[in-house]
Amino acid sequence: MPRESTTSTHLVSAFATPDYGGETVRIGDLNGDGAPDLLYTQCVFGQRSITCLTAVTLSGEVLWQVGAPSAENTAVYGDLPVAIYDWDNDGRNEVLYIRQAYYAEPVLYDDPPAYRDYKICERALRYEGDAVMVVLDGMTGEEKYSFPIPAPADSGFLFADLTGRGRREDLVVKDEYWNMWGVSHEGRVLWHWQGSTGHCPAIADLDGDGREEVFVGYALIDHDGAVLFQKDWEGWGDGKEDPWGVPHHQDATYIVRLADGSWRLLFGNDGVHCLAVDGTELWHHPLQEAQHVVAGKYRDDSELQVAVIDRGFPRTPEGKPADLLLYDIDGREIWRRAQNPGGWCAACMDIRWCGNLREILVYKRGYQSPIAIYDGQGNVLDEIDVSDDILVNDTLYPGNYYCCRADVWGDSREEVLVFGGKGMRVHANRRPLAIPTLYNNTLYHGM
Numbered sequence: 001m002p003r004e005s006t007t008s009t010h011l012v013s014a015f016a017t018p019d020y021g022g023e024t025v026r027i028g029d030l031n032g033d034g035a036p037d038l039l040y041t042q043c044v045f046g047q048r049s050i051t052c053l054t055a056v057t058l059s060g061e062v063l064w065q066v067g068a069p070s071a072e073n074t075a076v077y078g079d080l081p082v083a084i085y086d087w088d089n090d091g092r093n094e095v096l097y098i099r100q101a102y103y104a105e106p107v108l109y110d111d112p113p114a115y116r117d118y119k120i121c122e123r124a125l126r127y128e129g130d131a132v133m134v135v136l137d138g139m140t141g142e143e144k145y146s147f148p149i150p151a152p153a154d155s156g157f158l159f160a161d162l163t164g165r166g167r168r169e170d171l172v173v174k175d176e177y178w179n180m181w182g183v184s185h186e187g188r189v190l191w192h193w194q195g196s197t198g199h200c201p202a203i204a205d206l207d208g209d210g211r212e213e214v215f216v217g218y219a220l221i222d223h224d225g226a227v228l229f230q231k232d233w234e235g236w237g238d239g240k241e242d243p244w245g246v247p248h249h250q251d252a253t254y255i256v257r258l259a260d261g262s263w264r265l266l267f268g269n270d271g272v273h274c275l276a277v278d279g280t281e282l283w284h285h286p287l288q289e290a291q292h293v294v295a296g297k298y299r300d301d302s303e304l305q306v307a308v309i310d311r312g313f314p315r316t317p318e319g320k321p322a323d324l325l326l327y328d329i330d331g332r333e334i335w336r337r338a339q340n341p342g343g344w345c346a347a348c349m350d351i352r353w354c355g356n357l358r359e360i361l362v363y364k365r366g367y368q369s370p371i372a373i374y375d376g377q378g379n380v381l382d383e384i385d386v387s388d389d390i391l392v393n394d395t396l397y398p399g400n401y402y403c404c405r406a407d408v409w410g411d412s413r414e415e416v417l418v419f420g421g422k423g424m425r426v427h428a429n430r431r432p433l434a435i436p437t438l439y440n441n442t443l444y445h446g447m
Helices: none
Strands: 009-016 024-028 037-043 050-057 062-067 082-085 094-099 106-110 119-124 131-137 143-149 157-160 170-174 179-183 189-194 202-204 213-216 219-221 227-230 252-257 263-268 271-275 281-286 290-296 305-310 323-328 333-338 347-351 359-363 371-374 380-384 402-406 415-419 423-429
Touching: 024 082, 024 402, 024 415, 037 082, 050 094, 082 157, 094 143, 179 213, 189 219, 202 252, 213 252, 252 290, 263 290, 271 290, 271 305, 290 347, 305 347, 323 359, 347 402, 359 402, 371 415
Parallel strands: none
Antiparallel strands: 009 423, 024 037, 037 050, 050 062, 082 094, 094 131, 106 119, 131 143, 157 170, 170 179, 179 189, 202 213, 213 219, 219 227, 252 263, 263 271, 271 281, 290 305, 305 323, 323 333, 347 359, 359 371, 371 380, 402 415, 415 423
């Protein structure tokens, strides 16, 4: 059993998710009351075939459900193509998800030993029918309309402004490792790019023309699909495939703009890399596997810093744990912190936990290890235990779970949402929020 927490956190919500729980949750107002709601997504394991969507309030009240819930479909393998967004810009959110084309000739392979005997399907040699983007009414779950997108565009998708609408009303869709498409709001395919896509692209208007570019894999793609630069990184980005048919790929992308208006493109694979917008490599640190790369203002002695997770065993020599590292934006290592044994799938994200500078949240730090929140000095501010009663133990890893952060409590700080196949826990910082001193505080408020 996890140890008793002794940190400055409090539990603001806790509920079970019988049958409909899962390891993919999206956050947004669905019932129209202005407060955040949660969208649980289930799928066929090893694919991205979504089987059930369940909308619930932050306290666990079920609002609506589409599909058939099943405790057998809680586990995920990678991201799922589902999002909450005001797609038609009418002031109310929709739910968008991809209904897959039929994998007529699926490519099945045994994933690495860490995944035991699971059969994974990342693509097919032949598809039947179209992949379809489905748009649901966020309040009811009723289908509003749908439009076809290229098969196999069945991995995660992002919203982007590719056509100069002034708002992100277009789509960047991709399969897991091979292809990416730009799709207009109306469903028209704008362009197709093929290469080593990696897990997830990053999007920003880098040239200031009112339309956004896409940093994906080892390439930068303009809004119209033109390749601005494309790298073949020796040893990992050369197009070769690993024994399971997956091209060597980047594991994380991040775009950040500096105070002088210049941009930095960050990514991780067998190291952490920082590029200029023309593709020039500004700095690089070799690592075993840089799975997460997140820029932010974590401390005030340099403009920005870069937090990186270097995954541990079995991606490193036996027994070596994962590391959390912090660099400044020029690539100087500031500190590193070893994680607990067994944390090879450790992940990090930035979090606004205390209200001013951002902190770094690290989860999956080791089997039965608590989630940790680090400050910019490398100190652990708080630890959050993962409750056994939200976990399902028949997924990829014993006691598998995920977490995210969002200001669901409305105090301008972000809470930690921890979810497994059987339940949800929302943890908040119980310290008083520091505010500027009210030094001219009088009874005469009109002064």
